[in-house]
Amino acid sequence: MTTQSHTQIVTCPDPAVDHLGRHGYLFGYPIAHSMSPLFHQTVYDHLGLRWSQLLLESTDMLQFLRLLRDKRLFGASVTMPHKLAIIKYLDDLTPEARAVGAVNTIFRRRDQFVGTNTDTIGVAQSFFQNVKDPNVVFRGRPGMVIGGGGAARAAVYALVRLMGCSRVYLVNREASEVEAVMSWCKSQGYGDGLIHVSTASQARTLDGPGAIVACVPNFPPVTESEKEARRVTEVFLEKAHKGAILEMCYHPTPWTEIAAISQKAGWQVIIGTEAVIHQGLEANRYWTGRETSEMPISRVKEVIAKELSKSRL
Structure with a gap:
């Protein structure tokens, strides 16, 4: 060093x-x-x-x-x-x-x-190569990103520009990170349809997404903000429309808590590899x-x- x-x-x-x-x-x-x-x-x-x-x-x-x-x-x-x-x-x-x-x-x-x-292509192709009917599952429906930062921006870009999602829900424990992602995406011309979903009650009022990208580490929620973000995710997973979720966390195992919850709720799980x-x-x-x-x-x-x-x- x-x-x-x-x-x-x-x-x-x-x-x-x-x-x-x-x-x-x-x-x-x-x-x-x-x-x-x-x-x-x-x-x-x-x-x-x-x-x-x-x-x-x-x-x-x-x-x-x-x-x-x-x-x-x-x-x-x-x-x-x-x-x-x-x-x-x-x-x-x-x-x-x-x-x-x-x-x-x-x-x-x-x-x-x-x-x-190329992360943008990686996200989009993960769905296109694994989902049988994109037009039914996610095209024209809301997308969703769990997490913040650069990975979230790449996921939003893929959902909006490459996958045809009508709008994108952002779910994260830190509101400031969501605001930063929204501000950046708007400045680049693909952020007008972003919605910060901060509570489970808000999630219950919204249409279910068809494609979800999870960009968070595989840790159980501990703080109240982490627990609320998990509750928001679970509300969306339990909606009638069942889509596909890309779990970006794959090391040391791709079978994360979010992957297990999603699979149990009837969603197709696509692993991060x-x-x-x-x-x-x-x-x-x-x-x-x-x-x-x-x-x-x-x-x-x-x-x-x-x-x-x-x-x-």
């Missing part, structure tokens, strides 16, 4: 790359449990590419920016705590990254480094120039499921 500008920076040795063909990084901290390199290796092996993604478990932005300059680098995945911090160092952003205000993927455009946000897979395939579309239809989706799902089962042993 080193210190830069009086701030503690967690750093790591530069990964060895000379024995590789082309390479990329997953930049974040902590990421030791990440299945991302395994996922991407499965794709590259299928496509016949001598490529690899390496973990850069670090908060050292200067190290990452130096490593980006390697001509053999095809791009990088960026995760917490860097999704916002990286933006000012990039040459350009895609419309999705600009709208969400966060970057999770960097790709080369000639000599430029461009940031995009689906979003990881589809956002990763979209990232590889930018990096490789290949369409996602050329990528081994079934094989990737098998590999991730096997790895996830190991973590539960």
Whole structure:
């Protein structure tokens, strides 16, 4: 651990790359449990590419920016705590990254480094690839997001812009986080239909959602605000219309309290690895120039499921 500008920076040795063909990084901290390199290796092996993604478990932005300059680098995945911090160092952003205000993927455009946000595609494709009839289940109906922050913004964008939800309910223990999400989304032109649902009694007066994205850790509610947010969620789950819920929390297990409550209430549960897979395939579309239809989706799902089962042993 080193210190830069009086701030503690967690750093790591530069990964060895000379024995590789082309390479990329997953930049974040902590990421030791990440299945991302395994996922991407499965794709590259299928496509016949001598490529690899390496973990850069670090908060050292200067190290990452130096490593980006390697001509053999095809791009990088960026995760917490860097999704916002990286933006000012990039040459350009895609419309999705600009709208969400966060970057999770960097790709080369000639000599430029461009940031995009494939979490939006990851959320949307999780529903489109797993729900039999989107027109009946969620298109034209309200959507719902549990949680706040950047993940919530990406989920709202997916529900509104990509999935055709008529409006979006926001449920969270912290009202200030909801207000920040609503303010941001409105400033970017996709927040006019957002509704902060703060009480169970309010939830009872509203139409049931067709698609829910849960972006909160798997902890039992303790504070009164957490308990009320859970009651709000349960009111929506018990409504007559049964849709699909994407549980973004999948580590160490995808079977969270919210997933169990949803399944018991008659909802289709989509586990968070689906979003990881589809956002990763979209990232590889930018990096490789290949369409996602050329990528081994079934094989990737098998590999991730096997790895996830190991973590539960």
